[in-house]
Structures are given as structure tokens and as C-alpha cells.
Amino acid sequence: MLDVTGLRKIYRGGDREVEAVRDLTFSLPEGELACLVGPSGCGKTTLLKCISGLMQPTSGTVRVDGRQVTGPPPGMAVVFQEYGRSLFPWLTVQDNVELPLKEKRLPKARRRELVGEALEAVGLGHAAAAHPWELSGGMQQRVAIARAIAYEPRVLLMDEPFAAVDAQTRADLEDLVRRLWKRFSMTVLFVTHDIDEAVYLGQRVLVLSSSPTVVQDDVRIDLDDERDQLSTRSAPRFAELRSHVYAEIQSAKQGAAAGGANR
């Protein structure tokens, strides 16, 4: 469903060049939930911008469902970290969620149906008439998730979506993402700084090296599909997987400190 091949991105400004992403290749089959972790500044956001067609790579290709991405692809939705800036404060929750569906030119009755279903799915059916500034941070992020879901995406990209919410809300939102992923059968690429979050959520964790970036490791998460914040996180296998991913990230950082000698 998502194929990234030989992706390279160099930022150029004046006489300065930053090679943010060197050579990234990976594929996500339809319906997979994969997490992407890597040291700060390794190019995670750059990668997502290239996948979502917001930015052109310097070389390499991104394909969604076999079609090369040259602009925002149909059937893809993105949830960003900064929910406060991604919702329009002058629109109600209902209108925020409905806006992309108007762009899609769906008839009003269908729009209302999708918005209602998405808000119910994130537990905000009661808040349709509220404005974003009347909601807590966690609720605003659920509105952003509802807006993405209502769009009926086949591919959902999430860029550190829970970085700004408290730990309890974060755990609830993680479980929400897994429920929605199963219910709507989407392909999900979830970017996070948090190793525990990546292992808890993903079927697979892609570990990126430090900049300039390559895929350092691709870890299959062989935990039980039914996950639970208490029992999954206290399972011995969870601890093994998290230690493995942690060690990979440390080695990526050391590789960078020693002159970028990553694989």
C-alpha cells in the first residue's frame, strides 16, 4: 500500500546544505500498523512530508497503492502533533471534522453521517457543537483524529500525535488508535519519539538512524494482537522488544557521534 524507495532529501538554503534523509526504503502492506522511531532530528517529519506529498524528495519515490506521489494523494489523511494549530478555532467541532469532506464534494447527508460516526468513534458525539477552545488538549486531539477518520483514509499518517498530552490521556489515545485501526482497516504509519509507545502500538517498528538517515532496523512486534496497557506493558516479551529498540537507537546515536558510520 505504501512503498518508499531510495528516498533522499537535501535541504538547500544559501550556501548551506542539510542531507536530512539519505536513503530510505521500506514498504507497508495494506492494513499494517507500523511505527517509526529514531533519534531527534533524524528526518521523521521530513519523511512524512514527502510521503504526504507536501514536499518533493531530492531523489527516490513514494508510491501509494502503486501510484507515485507528486502532491497530496487521495485517500491519505495526516494527524499532526500540534492539534491546537490544526483545528480552526472559529469552527465548531462538527464543522472542523466536516471541512475536508466538503473539499471531497460529498453530499451533505453523507457528510453528516461520516462526521457523526467519526465523533462517536472517538467518544465525542456529545461535543459536536462545541468549539475547539472549549475542549481539553486530549479532546482536541481526538477531534483531529475524528477529522482524519471521517475522511475514510486508506492510509493514515500520524506525526507524534500524542507528544503534547498527559500520560493518562496518551494511554487512552493509544488504545483509541488501535481500535480505530482495526475497525476501519487502514494502513497506519505512526511516528513517535517514544519507544514504549512504538512497541505497544505497532505490528512492526522501523528504527531510523541519525541524520543522514537510513532504516537501521525493522522489528516485527510479535506481541499478542489484543493489547492492554497493563498486561502488555508488563509482559516479558514487551521488555525484550523495548530493550532491543532502545539499543538500536543508542547505537544509531553513537554511530552519528562517531561520524555517521551507520549501516
Ligand SMILES: Nc1ncnc2c1ncn2[C@@H]1O[C@H](COP(=O)(O)OP(=O)(O)OP(=O)(O)O)[C@@H](O)[C@H]1O
Ligand atoms: N526546512 C528546512 N531547512 C533546512 N533544514 C531542515 C528543514 N527542515 C528540517 N531540516 C533539517 O533536517 C533534519 C531532519 O529534520 P526533521 O524535522 O525531519 O527531523 P525529526 O526526526 O522529525 O526531528 P524531531 O524528532 O526532533 O521532531 C534536521 O537536521 C533539520 O535541522
